[in-house]
Amino acid sequence: MAKLVFGMNQSLDGYVDHMAFAPGPKLFRHFIEAVQSSTGSVYGRKMYEIMRYWDEEHPEWDADRRAFAAAWRKLPKWVVSRTLKSVGPNARLVEGDLAGAIRALKAEHDGGIGVAGPDLARSLTELGLIDEYQIYLHPVVLGQGTPFFAGARTPLRLTATDRMDENVIRLTYVPA
Numbered sequence: 001m002a003k004l005v006f007g008m009n010q011s012l013d014g015y016v017d018h019m020a021f022a023p024g025p026k027l028f029r030h031f032i033e034a035v036q037s038s039t040g041s042v043y044g045r046k047m048y049e050i051m052r053y054w055d056e057e058h059p060e061w062d063a064d065r066r067a068f069a070a071a072w073r074k075l076p077k078w079v080v081s082r083t084l085k086s087v088g089p090n091a092r093l094v095e096g097d098l099a100g101a102i103r104a105l106k107a108e109h110d111g112g113i114g115v116a117g118p119d120l121a122r123s124l125t126e127l128g129l130i131d132e133y134q135i136y137l138h139p140v141v142l143g144q145g146t147p148f149f150a151g152a153r154t155p156l157r158l159t160a161t162d163r164m165d166e167n168v169i170r171l172t173y174v175p176a
Helices: 025-037 045-055 063-074 098-108 118-126
Strands: 003-010 040-044 077-080 091-094 112-116 132-137 156-163 169-175
Touching: 003 098, 003 118, 025 063, 040 045, 040 098, 040 118, 045 063, 045 077, 045 112, 077 098, 091 098, 098 118, 112 118
Parallel strands: 003 112, 003 132, 040 077, 040 112, 077 091
Antiparallel strands: 132 169, 156 169
């Protein structure tokens, strides 16, 4: 059975914003390896549309960006949306019963399935379907934005802390 993992970069004050801060080279390499070893990812519509950036080649990319794009393109993706009518390559639309669809994904696969997007994570948390939370904590204060935890705070238990680079630590939690 697969494990559902919600992980994102987060500011010290609890916000996620891919435009306000970015991973350094060492952390970006970690993300490449994480995508390469993942079983797949479940995306909310907004995060999926942001990540579609990796579907097209960009001449200014360095080797790491090309490696991430290649890994992302290979990764099976399930996109939860009520408004999208189609999705891109290697992606499948998830419609209807969210809980049933995600339970089926977990039952049909082994390994880690990433959850991408705080709104989707909120829904999956409320359904009790997220098995692990990974917060990549950056030394940045934003003061506003989209919170990592978009809904009610489920009780969590810290299971690991990892220094990812000179400025970022990963905090791993499971539901208590």
